[in-house]
Amino acid sequence: MEKYYLCHLYDDFSGSPKVLSQLVNVLNNQELDNVSILGSSSSGFISKVSSSTERFFYKRSNNKALTLFYYLLSQFILFFKLSFMLFKDRKIKNKVVVVNTLLPFSASLAGKIFANKTILYSHEISIKPLVLNSFLLKFHSIFVDKVIYVSNFLANELKNKLLCDYSVVHNSLDSIYIESKMTDQELEKKWSGKTILMLSSLKDYKGIPEFIQLASNMKNEGLTFTLIANCEPYEGETYFSRFSLPHNLNILYRPSDLLKWYQKSFLVLNMSRQNGWIETFGLTLIEGMSQFNPVIAPIVGGPVEVVSNSDSGFLIDSRNLNTIQKTILDVADNYNYWLVLARNAKLRAHDFSFAKYEQKIVDEIKEIN
Known part of the structure; x- marks a missing residue:
């Protein structure tokens, strides 16, 4: 026994x-x-x-x-x-x-x-x-x-x-993420929605200020940025009070159905600062990839083992906002390019x-x- x-x-x-x-x-x-x-x-x-x-x-x-x-x-x-x-x-x-x-x-x-x-x-x-x-x-x-x-x-x-x-x-990944499928029509709708997702705790070193700045820089590009914060609403209100939040940024607090938000998005980001917080794995990355999301991830730590650069996503230092912006626009402007990345991401997720x-x-x- x-x-x-x-x-x-x-x-x-x-x-x-x-x-x-x-x-x-x-x-x-x-x-x-x-x-x-x-x-x-x-x-x-x-x-x-x-x-x-x-x-x-x-x-x-x-x-x-x-x-x-x-x-x-x-x-x-x-x-x-x-x-x-x-x-x-x-x-x-x-x-x-x-x-x-x-x-x-x-x-x-x-x-x-x-x-x-x-x-x-x-x-x-x-x-x-x-x-x-x-x-x-x-x-x-x-x-x-x-x-x-x-x-x-x-x-x-x-x-x-x-x-x-x-x-x-x-x-x-939980089995529900692996088993989830999307039709060609759903994939095209997903890409057309132009929603960029990041999940994070309320820490600057997780890249939240950079994510907000990215949204602000791209507020006229027809993109929606969604941040899912691992905190209570009152904690978020205190934290975000020091920022000027752009109109294209949505903040959600511990939604019950994460799978739905991965399915609605067309890109998933992790913007952790390599000089402040090194991700040891990157669970949200493979969750996003399982729902046909190419990802943008840090250039150090566990994400390097998960993301094949320019195949299922991109490894970019979160300090390089100009490079991230250009990458997002390239993917947002070319459906076929995005679709190849998205399918590769789904395939890679099966390894986990x-x-x-x-x-x-x-x-x-x-x-x-």
Whole structure:
């Protein structure tokens, strides 16, 4: 008998909770239903696939010192809660702890003491402040048995800092994205709509100021820019109050049907600043590509493994707005050119199917038991 204990700190609608939710779906598909999920009281992708999360205290604050205190307190509570669960299940032959991201570090310690194996599921290249990042890397190096990275880029960056066995399992698409199809008429309508989509959290380093500037620069080109923000409306109102927003920019807050917005758009952008935030994979890129969207992505990090330049999209530094503008206009002015890119994007997205992810992640989990 085996049991899995999946530990995460903060659940929302960003990348790392999304990936852990896919692992939950894999365990469900494999009928490995002996699973416990531990997380704070936040809700997002993980809570959508599991209604039985063991909750522990964690909250954020505008005060950095208070946030640090809450974080450390959360790890103290998590350690004892997970340790108690593992000790209570001591008769179970194989107990595997999966720590999602570097942040819930106390789960690695509890896993080392009371579990058979501990896996770190690594999504981020660094955490600020740097002293915390350094501590987390050294801590996990001592207590985890294996690291699963979401990209070769991330593995190459951290394999000499997280000193343990590792493997790479690329993120995947939900089946509904792969199975979605579009007729020739729908594709032509999609291109004619001229909607450009970006999904982002409310951080300048994610390229939001550049996206707004791009929309402003192209407000007379018949293009619509849509930004889907991973935040509550009141947070967005505060953030965007410092910008002069052009009329061709729409902002949406956590819409329930992301698939619909990918289907309505004809280009998907990721404009993360390479000197402020390096994407370790780029899940929104493959989601967009699965719906026949060519993409524009950063020139460094995980997106380089996903996007074939000038084939399924373009790798362009977000600081080069003139190049991005020219690329958008070239694609918007030539349907046949766009169609070739769009079909290549859809084909590339199949490389990240849930079925392929499921096979690889199961192999990795079974390998360490």
